[in-house]
Amino acid sequence: MSEAFEELRDLYQEVILDHGRHPRNFRRLDGALHAKGENPMCGDKVEVWLKLGAGERIEDAAFQGRGCAISIASASLMTEVLRGKTRDQARSLADAFRTLARTGACPVCDAVHEEDIERLQPLAGVAEYPSRVKCATLAWHAMEAALKGEGSATTE
Amino acid sequence: MSEAFEELRDLYQEVILDHGRHPRNFRRLDGALHAKGENPMCGDKVEVWLKLGAGERIEDAAFQGRGCAISIASASLMTEVLRGKTRDQARSLADAFRTLARTGACPVCDAVHEEDIERLQPLAGVAEYPSRVKCATLAWHAMEAALKGEGSATTE
């Protein structure tokens, strides 16, 4: 790949392109916790479903929506890393991810979320593009709304 | 008079101070044409009376009012120079005077109004102080309103 393309890669890493093109867990879940997320500024829309299992752990997570590659890839990656998490763990991971997206790093998260943050690392590049941070965090806001039993979230 | 005072003289010539302090024809005229003038921006107020005599010539002119030295002196001088003028002459003199006050000179007036403009010349200095031009022209607007049978004029 030429140098010119290399530049484009710093934000749009292969993982993001891949999840953007082929989102995982792109489906509805019946009888699950559910919330919608919307970023009215850019029109991105996402719906998130969470199925809680034994010990209130997330057994299955899924989403549908439309938007930019960043928001779709972030939602897709999120559904993957959420499996097996308790409510508290999911919320704490959401905080960690928001820090990552806003600042490009999350020094304090290493201890707890090391492995998950590593998987989410490809999205750290959005920190360089402040207006895109909300694309990356949209699904996470919706996920938290679902956990709280709120029907919707907005990242205006 | 010291140099410092000389500076103050370029606008406030002795004639103006004198007419400002001792306005001439400062009275009402019964049964005469009459109009009020007001400059709401600065609060100056003036009333003008004109008595027409034979041949529709101004036989007597008078005023009352309150305001700054410029507006009082201008009204006072006006009542003096208006005597004996026809309506048209008074209007034409008002035009000439406004030019004088705005620009500091009235090249085209010399022929017709030479003598009157010379008497009014002390007011030419206001041209250097654009916001004061309206003080000088207030009475003249009221005078024209009186001639037209309008009750009031404003130089907002």
Place this chain on the structure above:
Amino acid sequence: MNDAPPVTAAFDVQAIRAQFPILTETVRGRPLVFLDSAASAQKPRAVIEAMVHAMERQYANVHRGLHWMSERTTEAYEACRDAAARFLNAGSRDEIVLTRNSTEGINLVAHSYGRGVMRAGQAVLISEMEHHSNIVPWQMLRDAHGVELRVARVTEAGELDMDSVAAHLADGKVGLVAITHMSNVLGSYTPAERIVRLAHEAGARVLLDGSQAAVHRKVDVQALDADFYVFTGHKLYGPTGIGVLYGKAELLDRMPPFLGGGDMISTVSFERSEWARVPHKFEAGTPPILEGIGLKAAIEWVERIGFPAMEAHERALTDHALARLSAIEGVTVIGRAQDRGGVISFTLDRAHAHDVATLLDRQGIAVRAGHHCAEPLMRRFGLDSTARASFAAYTTRTEIDALAEALTRVRTFFA
């Protein structure tokens, strides 16, 4: 105050660029290619210097000061009104109200003409291609004042549907037509003269939103016979914080004031106040003094170049851009109006407009992406968002080529 080289018949884009300090900046390591002038234009040195001159050498509050600095500043600020009157060929400087921006100008008309003069049961006619600033004020008027809101259609080609305009005017209920003079999304001009004629025949007044048009084309409000015309300074190479509302004197005279405060009154007592005469009646509080001084410089700068030269330059750029963009597989340009200016919206297959904009930005190219404050128009074309490139006097062919090449790269990337 202005040392811009005289630009005459020949349009020398490099000489023009040299007057815009920002154009030598780099972004993400690349020379800035600024194709977002429809959102806000960059500022030539003449504008910057006029504002600096005021702040460094000649400044005070205006209108009420009797001292030298105030009188000189008043003259400099009020000269903006003269410049705007000349720029729009208004019948009188008193028909120029200085506002904050187009949005405020439209709100002023919606308030003072809408609530003050229109009656419940009348209608306002807008179109599907309005900017939110020419939609929301009319919705608020509708909801507060019982006025109907009608919407003229836009054709598939992205032109105002004049049959739809005529149909909406037919019952004579429309009191005001408020329509853009040029779409900020599609670049389409609307046939302003015809709109005005039709509207007047149907007894309606017309407000034209010239936020885009006034930047690219000579506007003559008397020739158009427009009742109201608005534009915004920051798109015309001027500062933010200032805009212009032209209104016919007879209308402005009849309208109640908009905001209350200093400068818009003639006398005040607690019982009642008397309004100052037009246009001051509509200008409450300390005005945008520095901005007026900057806008005057911007208008003069545009006049020195002249619209014939600027329009020719922008037309050539637009043709070139349309050709280059259309040649890229997967790129769709939205709208193909006959009469159009240098604003081009497009989509790229399989890539979201936001990703396109970010990837262009990564290559130093600034385009806008989103709904461009025209959500209803997006919906009209079945879209969520588009990317938009827009051109100004300082835009070059090379920059458009850079856009086309970068876009080709983005396309390959997402393919």
Place this chain on the structure above:
Amino acid sequence: MNDAPPVTAAFDVQAIRAQFPILTETVRGRPLVFLDSAASAQKPRAVIEAMVHAMERQYANVHRGLHWMSERTTEAYEACRDAAARFLNAGSRDEIVLTRNSTEGINLVAHSYGRGVMRAGQAVLISEMEHHSNIVPWQMLRDAHGVELRVARVTEAGELDMDSVAAHLADGKVGLVAITHMSNVLGSYTPAERIVRLAHEAGARVLLDGSQAAVHRKVDVQALDADFYVFTGHKLYGPTGIGVLYGKAELLDRMPPFLGGGDMISTVSFERSEWARVPHKFEAGTPPILEGIGLKAAIEWVERIGFPAMEAHERALTDHALARLSAIEGVTVIGRAQDRGGVISFTLDRAHAHDVATLLDRQGIAVRAGHHCAEPLMRRFGLDSTARASFAAYTTRTEIDALAEALTRVRTFFA
């Protein structure tokens, strides 16, 4: 961006003056003595440079741009909100609405709180010493919305009559008290904390007009427990075209929007629009971007000097000026409030204020003369007009001596 020398404990007025290019100008052949800062203050280099930096190096429209220039400009502009929140000690940056000036801030509250939240039959309480900008919007509200307008008295000493305030609040009908925090004519401060306490006890909200006060004294809206607070950028050494409205979040949330347009909505369809969240709900259209950047620099400039030093300086000047002016035969200073700042209105026997101002101007001294947009206060004191000298951080003792000497000359002249 700012090369102002650090000003620490010791207040060095010459070092401050050096930061204001305009102060070296001459007027009518004399060095400028600018004693009209209460109308609008001069601009320090830090403000000029911040605005120039934006125009020359980093500018684009804000909020909706995804590209570098837009993102950086958004950050720079939004930093003004943070600066204003810190400056007023607001609980949150979302409680800061950026307006055009104080006048717009007051109109916004009169519209969105007055029409949107208050009910007919309630009353608004103002005072005899308000600026027209804090009178006329309430008259318009009264006439449009059936709200009563009450006026608290001012004592002969030029202080707000707190008994009168209490009496007007007694029947519990007052929904909003809108009172100046410092008179632009008399220099009197009002006891803002007591006003707020009394008003809250009577169930009323309070808007404080800080156009003058915020320039001279540390304002802490939380300590005051003010519901609304406004100030205007151009009096705080900032540019024209920008002002600040602070409002408690719970109130702003309940209030309907003011102007409609781009940036203040979350979604738009022709049927209805949803408003953006606070504070953006109140900010329609392209905001005053360059002005926000300038105001932030102004706030930081003031903070670097610090109010303790600035207040001490201005208090010394005011005491000196009061002593010198009172010593001139025929000069009457209007008002003798206990708590007062550097704004002094005076009259001169046998000379009209306008003549005084012109004759001072002839000597290079800029003072204001007239009703100072406070006609009712003039009437309260039986006056048509006064001359007014007002002081800023850059004012010197020598300038006040120059005023006193020039005034003596004027007096002799008119004697």
